[in-house]
Amino acid sequence: MKFLEAEYDTLEALLPGLRKALGAHSLSELEERGGPGIAAFREAGGAGLLVPAEHGGAGAGARDMVRCTRALATLSPSVAVAATMHNFSVASLVTLAATSTGFEWLLLDAVARDRRMMSSAFAEGRTGQGVLTPTMTARRAEGGWLVSGSKKPCSLSASMDLISASVALRDEDGGSDLGIAVIPADSPGISVRPFWNSTVLAGAESDEVVLDDVLVADELIIKPVLDPETNLDELNTTGLVWFNLLVSAIYLGTASELVSRLLASGRGDTATRVDLVTDLEAAAFALDRVAWDVDSGRVGNDSLANALTARYSTQRTIRRVVGDAVELLGGMAFVSSPDVARLAASVHALAFHPPGRMSTAEGLARYHEGHPLRIE
Structure with a gap:
């Protein structure tokens, strides 16, 4: 078998025509800021790759996704980065939906059928800070939580429809619990600031996303219970x-x-x-x-x-x-x-x-x- 043939076959099976669409542009065009790659990925149905078929998605598994991502990166590393930030966020939603009767299925349906892209605003793993430590905080308000903070870099910052974020939920005693929030990107209080100054991977749209007292409804926040031995759920x-x-x-x-x-x-x-x-x-x-x-x-x-x-x-x-x-x-x-x-x-x-x-x-x-x- 020719080198990468299996990967390109998987990409074509899951997202027909995307390889041809990206191949119509030079690598430089796809990798520059504002390039056409992310729009082509969305147009090909990339938003729904991991969404189960009954909700309008492709229902791709992990093995196919690894091959698909590898193939996509040969065409445009920037598009592959942006797609990965969306895909792993969707994978987490699929996990939640499997054991929940809440909002997750509605979100997954919208992601696949309306081709909504989800950025990831989880922790950055900065020096001296744990990878699971949120960079955003939230305080109680009428109708939900007011979320503030920023994520930089945040891929898909110019194309996101939804934001998935880890949040420190402050309580009245000054303590905090970990929360996972799904936030509509057009919510009042969200802005994007220039951040990514490198020409490398510039097409991934990895600028700073800032939240300033963004109201998030209770049903859009999940509160995981962490295992004290592993610090994970x-x-x-x-x-x-x-x-x-x-x-x-x-x-x-x-x-x-x-x-x-x-x-x-x-x-x-x-x-x-x-x-x-x-x-x-x-x-x-x-x-x-x-x-x-x-x-x-x-x-x-x-x-x-x-x-x-x-x-x-x-x-x-x-x-x-x-x-x-x-x-x-x-x-x-x-x-x-x-x-x-x-x-x-x-x-x-x-x-x-x-x-x-x-x-x-x-x-x-x-x-x-x-x-x-x-x-x-």
């Missing part, structure tokens, strides 16, 4: 597994595009080119193994540890593979088009997505000693 665990799978697939796809160009060029010796493909495919197999657990309904603490293991291994692999691929493509390929430099720079962003490798090292070390994995 089912919703957070599921979200983190999906996030780490899909974010790994983005940069695996970006590296794959460079290697695909190397294969087409014929540069370098055959054995080295095959080695680079082998390394990428091995990383894909690791992600596929975790995705298989998700599709089999086995999402828990062990699945999260496996997802992080696969992600950090992929992170190291693509950094090495991209360096070799750029060298073999040669200086003329590097200077004659911005594509090689843009793709090579993009893969480094995987290390910046939370939870970072160093922040989970202690938790993973204890996990391998037989303790539950705890995420701070």
